[in-house]
Amino acid sequence: MANALISKLERGADLTAEDRTRLEAVVRYPREVGRRQDLIHEGDAPSDVQLVMEGFACRYKVLANGRRQIMAFLIPGDFCDFHVAILGTMDHAIATLTPCTMVSIPRETITDLTMHHPRISRALWWCTLVDEAILREWLVSMGQRPADQQVAHVLCELLVRLQSVGRATETGYDLPLTQQELGDALGLSVVHTNRSLQTLRQEGLIELSAGRLSIRDVARLKEFAGFSPNYLHLTSRPNWDPQAAN
């Protein structure tokens, strides 16, 4: 499977062969982490930045009342804690949802990339801003879409995101999440998440079992969800010449 980080960054800026080589070097020493392991806790100030190369992870917060909100699904190519280099401490926790392959990048490497490699720096900015756009869309979903459309929407989003790093076919992908985890992400109870999934099945929109999602009619699912991929900014970057900026 291709290097998900590079696939992703290529969408944010035109990298040169040298940029790619440099990035290859950065992700050279992967490590394996089991399922449901905390990677970073709230309040931590880690010195390395972690990157998901394989598997699913999530950002989450647990409230005093014990309720958990998952705020992002991290898939191959996603940074866990890029912010820490600038904000200092984590304001949320990160955990794996499945067994994952992770890479640690020293903070100095990040600083070097952002200071001396304008195309990579720009691509990293792009990643951060897309993450923010995804958060906004989740907020829209939670605020304004009924539960079944919300579920449909996140399934569409994962389809597009996983496709963009070569982890999904045209119509399906491995979805190794429990309904509890899905519900924690959508602000729904397990029971209601389950019933929403039933609706999608009964509508003939999806098949989901044993961790495998097959979308029976992608166009119809997207329409049902009100999904428009523009917020993922996968196409039509503005032209930009790093030399012109000097």
Place this chain on the structure above:
Amino acid sequence: MANALISKLERGADLTAEDRTRLEAVVRYPREVGRRQDLIHEGDAPSDVQLVMEGFACRYKVLANGRRQIMAFLIPGDFCDFHVAILGTMDHAIATLTPCTMVSIPRETITDLTMHHPRISRALWWCTLVDEAILREWLVSMGQRPADQQVAHVLCELLVRLQSVGRATETGYDLPLTQQELGDALGLSVVHTNRSLQTLRQEGLIELSAGRLSIRDVARLKEFAGFSPNYLHLTSRPNWDPQAAN
């Protein structure tokens, strides 16, 4: 009233006198915009970046069914569309909520600041990451907090944010939003927003009338809301020496 942008950036990085002078120059030509004016539409690709110097604005999206979700309140010192320089097009719209004083910054100025002024660049990164943290906290609120706590939480957040740019006292501030606008931000109906505010009043936590909010017991309101300001990252930045990165 002090320059809100500089107050804000100072929290993200140690600026030099020269940095401050440069920023002063950037925000020199303000313009006035009336209440409830669209500043940027979804799909726009503006060439300037806009900045709120005075007043309240918001990010929002309108769905096909006509429902609106406000995804951020923009207060003095906040950038409207910093992303556009890198993402190309707006994936959401921005409008004023009150009469506003705005400043336009050419995209080239932004590029110059980010490329040649490491402390300012870092401060801008800081702003983006804090915006993202605020979004995450809104997501937590919408997903896991009941309506009255949600209202209390956003009131606490605005208290702290407005204080940090000198627009709030220890216990209150001008809140020129209608309950409809508040509800659109929280994913609640007007009616339910109203009833949640009543609860807070009856609990003796706040007084709100004629656009002025007085918090009768800040500590108790924060406790009621489950508010912890850590996600705003107003204190304890990591030490960082721009020279060391070279």
Place this chain on the structure above:
DNA sequence: CGGCATTTTGACAATCGTCAATCAGTGTGG
């Protein structure tokens, strides 16, 4: 087979939305 996590179902309750009416405040024109 047994044990455990996960999914599914049913019954019921709580939260929240919708609709519609009323009330309060503000500004305008006569």
Place this chain on the structure above:
DNA sequence: CCACACTGATTGACGATTGTCAAAATGCCG
């Protein structure tokens, strides 16, 4: 000064969505 219109806040009645609790069914793994 008052009638009027308009916006926003508030209230009541009711219904829909979603949550909670508890139990049963299913699937997976040793």
